[in-house]
Amino acid sequence: MMTTVALAAMLAGVWLAASDRESVSRAMLLPDRVMTLFPDPKPLTAFALTDHQNRVFDLASLKDKWSFLFFGFTHCPDVCPTTLALLARARDNIAKSTVGAEDVQFVLISVDPNRDTVGKLGQYVTYFHATFLGVTGNDAQIGNLAGQLGAAYQVAFTPGMENYPVYHAATVFLVDPQARYHAMFTPPLDAETISRRFKVLRELERAKAT
Amino acid sequence: MRWRNPVLVGLILALALSAAASEGPGISARDAWVRESPPGVAMMAGYMALRNNTSRTQVLVAANSSDFETVMIHRTIVKDGMAGMEHAPQIELTPNARLIFAPGGYHLMLMNPKRTLRAGDRVDINLEFRGGLVLPVALEVRK
Numbered sequence A: 001m002m003t004t005v006a007l008a009a010m011l012a013g014v015w016l017a018a019s020d021r022e023s024v025s026r027a028m029l030l031p032d033r034v035m036t037l038f039p040d041p042k043p044l045t046a047f048a049l050t051d052h053q054n055r056v057f058d059l060a061s062l063k064d065k066w067s068f069l070f071f072g073f074t075h076c077p078d079v080c081p082t083t084l085a086l087l088a089r090a091r092d093n094i095a096k097s098t099v100g101a102e103d104v105q106f107v108l109i110s111v112d113p114n115r116d117t118v119g120k121l122g123q124y125v126t127y128f129h130a131t132f133l134g135v136t137g138n139d140a141q142i143g144n145l146a147g148q149l150g151a152a153y154q155v156a157f158t159p160g161m162e163n164y165p166v167y168h169a170a171t172v173f174l175v176d177p178q179a180r181y182h183a184m185f186t187p188p189l190d191a192e193t194i195s196r197r198f199k200v201l202r203e204l205e206r207a208k209a210t
Numbered sequence B: 001m002r003w004r005n006p007v008l009v010g011l012i013l014a015l016a017l018s019a020a021a022s023e024g025p026g027i028s029a030r031d032a033w034v035r036e037s038p039p040g041v042a043m044m045a046g047y048m049a050l051r052n053n054t055s056r057t058q059v060l061v062a063a064n065s066s067d068f069e070t071v072m073i074h075r076t077i078v079k080d081g082m083a084g085m086e087h088a089p090q091i092e093l094t095p096n097a098r099l100i101f102a103p104g105g106y107h108l109m110l111m112n113p114k115r116t117l118r119a120g121d122r123v124d125i126n127l128e129f130r131g132g133l134v135l136p137v138a139l140e141v142r143k
Helices: A002-012 A014-019 A024-029 A079-096 A118-128 A139-149 A191-209 B006-021
Strands: A035-043 A048-051 A056-058 A066-072 A104-110 A133-136 A153-155 A166-168 A172-175 A180-185 B027-035 B043-052 B058-064 B068-079 B082-087 B091-093 B098-101 B106-113 B122-129 B134-142
Touching (some): A048 A139, A079 B027, A104 A118, A118 A133, B043 B091, B043 B122, B043 B134, B058 B068, B091 B098, B106 B122
Parallel strands (some): A066 A104, A104 A133, B027 B134
Antiparallel strands (some): A035 A180, A048 A056, A048 A133, A066 A172, A166 B082, B043 B098, B043 B106, B068 B106, B122 B134
């Protein structure tokens, strides 16, 4: 396989470099600057949050699905809408691919529960994609899951200040159907790379299973 | 002097022509757009590519718009693994320099739109430069 790819790369030369630098088999083997694949996925432990339809969102909600998790907040003009819009495109790409999106979920975890009520979150996430979930909880509950994923965030809440600053990881976390932290995508993100990498990952997992 | 010096005449002509070619502040804006916001969200971000076509450094100091209550020049920064925004009080553009406002970097932070803005709409924003130069920019709302 590697020989074939190496040969193809030599033959295609510049074209390959320009159009698709990440050949499929290299993506399987090498973590790169967009997707980091953990060789030994870390099992997550119990946490309790609430989704935008007031349902419990906990460890069981991550089982039997691939979950793309992003920490953000709705009063975020740049990073959050940019990321959610590209995740919506990535989801559409995945849905159209042979992999399909039936067992894939996309979740925005708001780190700003003070402003992001359940109702507001629902309106917000479903604007980007009807299937997206908005999830939040109290500081301890959010901190629990964020801590397990290494998602840094800081809410500089100031009473009386409408637009207090919020800092949060711009990373997209991928949790596998066994609720293990499996991979992460780090900026600069783009929809095509995410969907393509995810497809490769699924094929790799399928090959492992058989 | 009676126009006896052809070099001087040429220089004056050249200056007059260049002034005519770079109207106003001589700074151009391209690909200007605003990301449509989800319902209930009163914050938007504007993006564009600026270029300083003048022969001197221009300093962007502020922006305003009749379409928004507040417009600020912000930059997304990543520090300690976290993305956040900081106010950019002034940005220098040296002659011929480009300044790109793009997702994840510099952006115009647009707060409290005065009307509902949907994809396809147009908003007008004035960029204010030190010395009083103002560049009006039309931005298209895009999804």
